[in-house]
Amino acid sequence: MELLTSFYYPKNKKREEELVLTLKNNLSKNFINKINLYITENDYEKFKKNNFEKNKNYDKINFILKNYQPTYKEFFMVASEFDNKIICICNSDIEFDINNIAILNKLNGNKCYFLTRHESNNTKPLIENFGGSHDAFIFKSNILKNNIINKDLSYINYIQNTPGIEALLTIFCIEQLNYKIFNPCFEIKLLHHHKSAYRTYTSANIVGHTWPHQLGGIYANIIWCKYMIYPCRLL
DSSP: OEEEEEOOOOSOHHHHHHHHHHHHHHHTOTTOOEEEEEEOHHHHHHHHHTTGGGSTTGGGEEEEEOSSOOBHHHHHHHHTTSSSOEEEEEOTTEEEEESOTHHHHTOOTTEEEEEOOEETTOSOOGGGGOSSOOOEEEEEHHHHHHHTTTOOGGGGOOBTTOTTHHHHHHHHHHHTSOOEEEBOTTTEEEEEOOTTOOOSOOGGGOOEEEOSSOOOGGGTTSEEEOOOOOBOOOO
16 A cells, blocks of 8 residues: 655644654555655755654655645545555544555455544544544545546545545545445554644634534535445455
8 A cells, every 4th residue: 555645844843743753653564565745845855854764664755845735636636647556645644553454455346445533542533423534545546547537626626634625525536436435444543643733724614524414503504425434344
């Protein structure tokens, strides 16, 4: 499996430590063959000064130097360009833990995985209070390439960490790309490194929500996703 993600240096030192820890831990995973990493030129210069090259798995990183934050539209397009790979688009604070990589072999046909996270401190994970949250999206690149031909991706043209973006991704992948989405987050465990609680967005940035019924309040005028991709086991 290859990751497609991003890295940046936040103004908050604790948050920076979380992102560095996540990247180092993912580099050590045998089932992760490569990390395709979006990073700005300025952050790349800082990155090189932090002795990452001393990491024995440093050569797993494929740097994508762009001076902007990529949107899911771009992520989907880039993911589709890989030749016959299992590609995971994920947030920069998500560490992976897979005990049995056979779960990746279940990713056949027109299937994809939208995964719900666990908290890194082993407190109650979001899977025990599921409300449609997903932090990693796994596709077969060739299938994705075929599915997005002649498709308008502007519907998902939002940056990572946009609140509620997974609702739009779910709608788009089901209704436009004809995917069957599964959430095997017990077998592909996502560890969320975010004790710092440092964020760069507010509730004013919400674009969608997922729930069995439409909500009011701050959710009244945003896109509602009726598709609940509940946690499941596939092995």
